[in-house]
Amino acid sequence: MIPTPGSSTDKLTGLLTRKAFSDLFDEALEIHKAGDVPLSLAFIDIDHFxxxxxxxxxxxxxxxxxxxxxxxxxxxxxxxxxxxxGGDEFMILLPDTEREQAFLLIEKLRSDMTQRAFDFKNDQEQLDGISISAGIASAPIDGRLKSELFRKVDQALYRAKATGRGKVRLAYDERMVPKTSHYTQTQLERLSNLAVERQAGEAELLREALDDLIAKYGVNEIER
Known part of the structure; x- marks a missing residue:
């Protein structure tokens, strides 16, 4: 879907504007619903732009x-x-693309950009790559409504940046909160109150806590 120059394109980059993208997204969702084909959405932000x-x-x-x-x-x-x-934020709509495929695609992009050198004109300094963060949401696994997919991809990007940046994070099912005997009633009540206070899903908060735990101790330590 290559845009043609005009009011539907961003003057600097030549990419679609937010409005034009939203219209195309509506069309893609209709195709998705009619044929039950997968669809993925990635939200990308340049770190420390x-x-x-x-x-x-x-x-x-x-x-x-x-x-x-x-x-x-x-x-x-x-x-x-x-x-x-907007600003240094980009969205990419990937029709007929499963969530795992989208993740591999955006993760490769993220990795490649860290090694892409920029030799700016009239400047002796060279920028040796940039860091980007990204979130991914897919239909139907993360929802079928545009508002739902936009909200979840935004949350996934937020988690990517909140857990150290330079990462790609997937959306997830907010209903899958493991309220089992592993948690005390007091912990569950505190989690519920925190979710209301932060205006976030309980699963989102648990995922953030797990990401912090992995970052603190490392995967190898947890696997022992």
């Missing part, structure tokens, strides 16, 4: 945005729709 602007200048920041936009087009292929969602 403000520091790039401050260190190398806004022209260099624009070059980073344009480069990432080009890479996203190549990454998604001809059937994908890519938009500049």
């Amino acid at each position: 403000m520091q790039i602007n401050e260190t190398y200048g806004h022209a260099a920041g624009d070059e980073v945005l344009v480069t990432l936009a080009s890479v996203l087009r190549e990454c998604g292929g001809s059937n994908a729709a890519v938009c500049r969602y």
